[in-house]
Structure formats: C-alpha cells, structure tokens
Amino acid sequence: MAKFSIGELSKEFDITTRSIRFYEDKGLLSPERQGQVRIFNSGDRTRLKLILRGKRLGLTLDESRDIIDMYDHAGSNAEQLQSLNLKIEQRRQLLKQQLIDIEVTLLELDEVQASCDESLKSFK
Numbered sequence: 001m002a003k004f005s006i007g008e009l010s011k012e013f014d015i016t017t018r019s020i021r022f023y024e025d026k027g028l029l030s031p032e033r034q035g036q037v038r039i040f041n042s043g044d045r046t047r048l049k050l051i052l053r054g055k056r057l058g059l060t061l062d063e064s065r066d067i068i069d070m071y072d073h074a075g076s077n078a079e080q081l082q083s084l085n086l087k088i089e090q091r092r093q094l095l096k097q098q099l100i101d102i103e104v105t106l107l108e109l110d111e112v113q114a115s116c117d118e119s120l121k122s123f124k
Helices: 006-013 017-025 042-057 061-069 078-121
Strands: 032-034 037-041
Touching: 006 017, 006 037, 006 042, 017 042, 037 042, 042 061, 042 078, 061 078
Parallel strands: none
Antiparallel strands: 032 037
C-alpha cells in the first residue's frame, strides 16, 4: 500500500500542512504515527481528495464526513450516492437562489446609479 508524507499530500493537493492537520484533528483523516511523523496511506489520500471535492461543491465538513463514512467497500453504495445526490440538489437550489438574488441586486444598483448620474447632471 502506498505511503505519503504530509508534505507530499500538501504539494499534491496544493493545500497547507496546517489544513491537513486540521482535517486530522476533526477526525476526517487518521494517519499512522512514527514518532512525530505522520504516515498517510492511499485511503487517507482518497479521503482528502473527497474532502476537498466536497469543499469545492460547498459541502460542510460534517456533510462530507457523513457521505464518505457511508462508503461500503464490500457492498452497495446506493445510500451514499443517494445522499450525495440530495446534497448536490440542495446546493444547486441554493446557488440558483443566490444567482437570482445577485441579479436583483445588480438591477437595483443600476437603478440607483442611474438616479445618481441623473442627479449629478444638475450640478454641471
């Protein structure tokens, strides 16, 4: 089984070693220890990759942990996939609402700016 140092994972995923230690402190990663040295295996590497993917998708660390922990090496992962699908759909709906809110705000800014521009003409 492949072994990785914290520095190697840090470079591979372009994150700080402090971030990796944070994920370890939160119980998301469990490297072996040789004295003060952390030794990560391929499972830890995969978990880190999934944690970072979840972060990019907007999942909380707890949500990522719950989904990752559902993985069953020997059986069906239908429950895990259904849970991930639900989280993705929830995130998608939130982003769509945020997009609508941004568009409304941009329209309001346009209106206020146009009003300001119109008022400034009287000063010229």
